[in-house]
Amino acid sequence: MALIVQKYGGTSVGDVERIKKVAERIKAYRDEGNQLVIVVSARSGVTNELIARAEAVCAHPSERELDQLLAIGEQETIALTAMALHGIGVDAVSYTGAQAGIFTDNAHTKARIQTINADALKRDLAAGKVIIVAGFQGINEAGQTTTLGRGGSDLTAIALAGAIDAAKCEIYTDVDGVYTADPRVVKNARKLDEISYDEMLELASSGSKVMQSRSVEFAKKYDVVFEVRSSFNHNPGTIVKEEVASMEKVVVRGVAVDKNQAKVVVSNILDKPGSAAKVFKALAGANIVVDMIVQNVGHNGVANLTFTVPANEVHKATKALDPVLQELGGKIASEDQIAKLSVVGVGMKTHSGVAATLFQALADAKVNIDLISTSEIRITVAIAQAGADEAARVVHAAFGLDKA
Amino acid sequence: MALIVQKYGGTSVGDVERIKKVAERIKAYRDEGNQLVIVVSARSGVTNELIARAEAVCAHPSERELDQLLAIGEQETIALTAMALHGIGVDAVSYTGAQAGIFTDNAHTKARIQTINADALKRDLAAGKVIIVAGFQGINEAGQTTTLGRGGSDLTAIALAGAIDAAKCEIYTDVDGVYTADPRVVKNARKLDEISYDEMLELASSGSKVMQSRSVEFAKKYDVVFEVRSSFNHNPGTIVKEEVASMEKVVVRGVAVDKNQAKVVVSNILDKPGSAAKVFKALAGANIVVDMIVQNVGHNGVANLTFTVPANEVHKATKALDPVLQELGGKIASEDQIAKLSVVGVGMKTHSGVAATLFQALADAKVNIDLISTSEIRITVAIAQAGADEAARVVHAAFGLDKA
Numbered sequence: 001m002a003l004i005v006q007k008y009g010g011t012s013v014g015d016v017e018r019i020k021k022v023a024e025r026i027k028a029y030r031d032e033g034n035q036l037v038i039v040v041s042a043r044s045g046v047t048n049e050l051i052a053r054a055e056a057v058c059a060h061p062s063e064r065e066l067d068q069l070l071a072i073g074e075q076e077t078i079a080l081t082a083m084a085l086h087g088i089g090v091d092a093v094s095y096t097g098a099q100a101g102i103f104t105d106n107a108h109t110k111a112r113i114q115t116i117n118a119d120a121l122k123r124d125l126a127a128g129k130v131i132i133v134a135g136f137q138g139i140n141e142a143g144q145t146t147t148l149g150r151g152g153s154d155l156t157a158i159a160l161a162g163a164i165d166a167a168k169c170e171i172y173t174d175v176d177g178v179y180t181a182d183p184r185v186v187k188n189a190r191k192l193d194e195i196s197y198d199e200m201l202e203l204a205s206s207g208s209k210v211m212q213s214r215s216v217e218f219a220k221k222y223d224v225v226f227e228v229r230s231s232f233n234h235n236p237g238t239i240v241k242e243e244v245a246s247m248e249k250v251v252v253r254g255v256a257v258d259k260n261q262a263k264v265v266v267s268n269i270l271d272k273p274g275s276a277a278k279v280f281k282a283l284a285g286a287n288i289v290v291d292m293i294v295q296n297v298g299h300n301g302v303a304n305l306t307f308t309v310p311a312n313e314v315h316k317a318t319k320a321l322d323p324v325l326q327e328l329g330g331k332i333a334s335e336d337q338i339a340k341l342s343v344v345g346v347g348m349k350t351h352s353g354v355a356a357t358l359f360q361a362l363a364d365a366k367v368n369i370d371l372i373s374t375s376e377i378r379i380t381v382a383i384a385q386a387g388a389d390e391a392a393r394v395v396h397a398a399f400g401l402d403k404a
Numbered sequence: 405m406a407l408i409v410q411k412y413g414g415t416s417v418g419d420v421e422r423i424k425k426v427a428e429r430i431k432a433y434r435d436e437g438n439q440l441v442i443v444v445s446a447r448s449g450v451t452n453e454l455i456a457r458a459e460a461v462c463a464h465p466s467e468r469e470l471d472q473l474l475a476i477g478e479q480e481t482i483a484l485t486a487m488a489l490h491g492i493g494v495d496a497v498s499y500t501g502a503q504a505g506i507f508t509d510n511a512h513t514k515a516r517i518q519t520i521n522a523d524a525l526k527r528d529l530a531a532g533k534v535i536i537v538a539g540f541q542g543i544n545e546a547g548q549t550t551t552l553g554r555g556g557s558d559l560t561a562i563a564l565a566g567a568i569d570a571a572k573c574e575i576y577t578d579v580d581g582v583y584t585a586d587p588r589v590v591k592n593a594r595k596l597d598e599i600s601y602d603e604m605l606e607l608a609s610s611g612s613k614v615m616q617s618r619s620v621e622f623a624k625k626y627d628v629v630f631e632v633r634s635s636f637n638h639n640p641g642t643i644v645k646e647e648v649a650s651m652e653k654v655v656v657r658g659v660a661v662d663k664n665q666a667k668v669v670v671s672n673i674l675d676k677p678g679s680a681a682k683v684f685k686a687l688a689g690a691n692i693v694v695d696m697i698v699q700n701v702g703h704n705g706v707a708n709l710t711f712t713v714p715a716n717e718v719h720k721a722t723k724a725l726d727p728v729l730q731e732l733g734g735k736i737a738s739e740d741q742i743a744k745l746s747v748v749g750v751g752m753k754t755h756s757g758v759a760a761t762l763f764q765a766l767a768d769a770k771v772n773i774d775l776i777s778t779s780e781i782r783i784t785v786a787i788a789q790a791g792a793d794e795a796a797r798v799v800h801a802a803f804g805l806d807k808a
Contacts, residue, residue, distance in 0.1 A: 016460040023461075050480070056420040057427075057484050058491035065490070068498050069483035072476035076454070079473035080461050086469070087462035094472050098502075099547055120547070143503055143524070 001033035002167035003125075007135060007157035010044035011174045012231035013077045016084075022231065023084035026130060030090055035125055037164065039135045039157040040081055042073025063108035067137075067147045071097070074134035074153070082132045092130040095121060097137035097145075102156065104138035104146045111138055111146035113155065113218075116163035125164075133160065151212025158215050162222040169224055171211070172231035177238035178203070178210055180401040181255040185389045188402040192253065193236075196243035199253045199344050202378045206342035207258025216240065243346050251347035251354055252399040257392050259385050261291075262314045262336035263370065266305040266321065269330035271298030278324050279305055286320035288313050292340070292373045292382055302330065306371060308382055311336045338370070339388035342380040343395060355379055361398035367391045405437035406571035407529075411539060411561035414448035415578045416635035417481045420488075426635065427488035430534060434494055439529055441568065443539045443561040444485055446477025467512035471541075471551045475501070478538035478557070486536045496534040499525060501541035501549070506560065508542035508550045515542055515550035517559065517622075520567035529568075537564060555616025562619050566626040573628055575615070576635035581642035582607070582614055584805040585659040589793045592806040596657065597640075600647035603657045603748050606782040610746035611662025620644065647750050655751035655758055656803040661796050663789050665695075666718045666740035667774065670709040670725065673734035675702030682728050683709055690724035692717050696744070696777045696786055706734070710775060712786055715740045742774070743792035746784040747799060759783055765802035771795045 006026070013019050022040075029036055050069050054061040061069075078094035085092035101117030121131055135153025138146045148155050154171055161169035178200065181189040195203075197220035204213040210228060219226055219240065229237025247253075269275055276295060283290050288309055296304040309317050314334045321332060348354050358379055362369060367390075371382040383391055396402065410430070417423050426444075433440055454473050458465040465473075482498035489496035505521030525535050539557025542550045552559050558575055565573035582604065585593040599607075601624035608617040614632060623630055623644065633641025651657075673679055680699060687694050692713055700708040713721050718738045725736060752758050762783055766773060771794075775786035787795055800806065 016457055019461055053420055053480075053484060054487055057423055058487035061487045062490055065483045065486045065498055068486075068500070069480060072479045075476050075479070076457075076473060079469045080457060082469045082472075083458055083462035083465045086466055094469055096472070096549070145500075 001035075003035045003037075003164065004029065005037045005039065005157050005161040005164070005166045005169045006172060007039040007153055007170070008041065008172045008231055009153065009174065010041040010046075012172055013040050013081065014044045016080065019077065019080050020084050020087075023081060023088060023090070025231065026085060027088055027090050030130060037121070037125065037131045037133060037160055037166065038081065039133045039153055039160065040074060040077040041135050041153040042077060046073040046076070064144060067108045067145050070147050071134070071137045071145045074136055078132045078134045085130060085132075090130055091128060092132055093124050094132045094134075096134045097156070098139035100133045100160070102138035102159070104140055104148070106140045106142075106146070108146055110149035111140070113138060113148070113159050116159060118160070118163050122164065149214070151215050154211055154215035155218055158219045158224050158226055159222075161226070162224045169226040170237075171226055171228045173210070173228060174230065174232065175210065175228075176230045176233070176235055177228050178208070178240070179254065181392055181396045182257065185257070186255070186393050186396045189396065190402060190404065192238045194239040194241060194247070195253055196247055196346050197240060198243060198377055199346055200240050202342065202344040202375065203254055203256045206256035206344065206378065206380060207340060208254075208256045248347045248350050250345055251351045252343045252345040252401065253347075254344055255392050255396050255399075255401065256342045256344065257339055257388050259339045259388055260311050261308045261338040261340050261382065262311040262334055263306060263308050263338045263382060264314065264317055264332065264334045266325070266330055266332055268302040269305060269325070270328040271301050271303040275303070275328055276305060278328065279321065282320045282324045283317060286316055288317050288320065292371045292380065294371050308338060308340065308371065311338075337385040338382055339385045340380050340382055341388060341391055341395065342378055343399065344378045346377050348377050348379075357398055358395060361394050362391060365391060365394040367394075407439045407441075407568065408433065409441045409443065409561050409565040409568070409570045409573045410576060411443040411557055411574070412445065412576045412635055413557065413578065414445040414450075416576055417444050417485065418448045420484065423481065423484050424488050424491075427485060427492060427494070429635065430489060431492055431494050434534060441525070441529065441535045441537060441564055441570065442485065443537045443557055443564065444478060444481040445539050445557040446481060450477040450480070468548060471512045471549050474551050475538070475541045475549045478540055482536045482538045489534060489536075494534055495532060496536055497528050498536045498538075500538045501560070502543035504537045504564070506542040506563070508544055508552070510544045510546075510548075510550070512550055514553035515544070517542060517552070517563050520563060522564070522567050526568065553618070555619050558615055558619035559622055562623045562628050562630060563626075565630070566628045573630040574641075575630055575632045577614070577632060578634065578636065579614060579632075580634045580637070580639055581632050582612070582644070583658065585796055585800045586661065589661070590659070590797050590800045593800065594806060594808065596642045598643040598645060598651070599657055600651055600750050601644060602647060602781055603750055604644050606746065606748040606779065607658055607660050610660035610748065610782065610784060611744060612658075612660045652751045652754050654749055655755045656747045656749040656805065657751075658748055659796050659800050659803075659805065660746045660748065661743055661792050663743045663792055664715050665712045665742040665744050665786065666715040666738055667710060667712050667742045667786060668718065668721055669737045670729070670734055671737065672706040673709060673729070674732040675705050675707040679707070679732055680709060682732065683725065686724045686728045687721060690720055692721050692724065696775045696784065698775050712742060712744065712775065715742075741789040742786055743789045744784050744786055745792060745795055745799065746782055747803065748782045750781050752781050752783075761802055762799060765798050766795060769795060769798040771798075
């Protein structure tokens, strides 16, 4: 018997039949004597439908009104989930983000949770009810509806687990947990029993789609241990927690690939102090997230700058740099069939030779490396998109990730 | 320039195209310099869809959760309407019932408005914004979402108009106003320029579908004058207001027909004090609304009781009376092809001969009268459903309602 927070994603509550299945799962946990707080997302597809309707009435909907609109997706699933539980004899009560006391800042569509006043929720919990909370949404001080951005329901679950000091936080999704690589690409990828917050963060920002970085950052900050697992079976998932000494024995925890990248080369730019700053200030001003930056040593007073951006932002990046090139000279070229391949593991902090193994594996597979960047626990290479899947398989094997 | 509350019903905001049309209307009123508070319903059909989904997960959804679910219908239209206004350059902001400070009691699915705290709304109004408020919904003291029952959006508009002391309250719907009879049945029915609250109430409870009684009662209680008019054209509608002396010159304001009725006859019941009480207590216990009661004089110690009920409640009524008949003897017969025809007018208070004119007109048309009931400003007869439309035309003509 324990106090458990469970989060069910959009595919898990995708239609009334699936909502009834989720209710059966909740009842089983309830029958074991657990106290339960359930966070649900909108039915998969609903958010996109609502956005389409918004864009049909207004080319650029205001973020405040978008939040007011999008919040109804989760409001529907909380009510239906509570009803489905009533239908099988479980006492349950639904809470919107506002009712659950999830107070955020005013940053509509990407609000940050400030405080949680869980008093009402705790009273209902003490009265023996199962609590169903709308993920992804909150309320600001002025009483306006806010939403937490992509992956917001995970964040709701983790923040609530912290606020009510839950014994467990389980993130139910449509995959079995966190794998050593994408199992659709690398057939012998292995589900991890556990992973550190930092590794999970590096994987999230390297193309793994299991969870958004924000939720993991929040969990790390408030030390909320959580488990990623599937709502379609009863297999144990992957525990995400603070790094422990034993984790360092594993040099590489996993391989992630992000195929949705492009490379931009700014060549023959005037090589003087402040040139690079001007380039990246212009990109930041256009809200473009730049990754993997390389600057070549200057010759003849000019230098080359190379960086990667998400493939769909190449045009925006080129446009943003136009005035800078007018001033500093140089020209722009871009290539959009680029992938990033990353290996991640806290063991890298204490083991050497990871880069050598990675580069040798890629060389053996005749994969050309375009750019390289590293963090303390990650090495990333930019390669051609066409060979990315095969590269992932080769690297996965080179680090023995198929073996426990 | 005035402070106006306008309410647009479900068909007026039925899809994104209609929402954009409503936004154009609002902009036109805005451009005339008016301050506007707009109340919108859910898109027509949405509420029924949501109820179907609720019933798919649970045979008897709880009323609290139904309210949580149904409130999203209006939450969608407020956001879309605000966005559509932004799209054509009008500063607008949406308010849920809770955000508009509409506090109700705890009677989920049929909550009553207790108080309105319109401070936030007034601030935005003073700042020059058009306010879009979700009809049909409120919040109780515990912070739970409540809904106001059928016709609830009209109630929201009228209550808000009272709370902010609006100069006008306009109820936009899919008909041009209140008619002397249903224009689909009586071709020369005439739109009324004005009608008293009491007449409107009698018409509402006599089968007119223009508005629910509750909203009219609320308007009468708080003396809110309102206009019923069409959102599909610019014709003036019908003003509903407190009775003035000139109204009494018109003996009959209108004719209403309710075809959805049945007659129940309880015959040979033991004729002793308390028998009728037992019969109607049993019906009340089953939540059946009984109308038009006639008791025949008793013979041989037994009596007959006749009354009308909505046609779909005959079976429930018969079942509820079973135990009473076990005790008091007697038997039940029912007939479900019954219509009620009513003539309504405040002039009846000071004019005689209305009943005679009505009965003569029906006799001339060979319509048999089954039951008769009256109030101070209404006479109702129960007749066979088959002849009801023709009876309405005959009566409409007999009182000269086609002439201004």
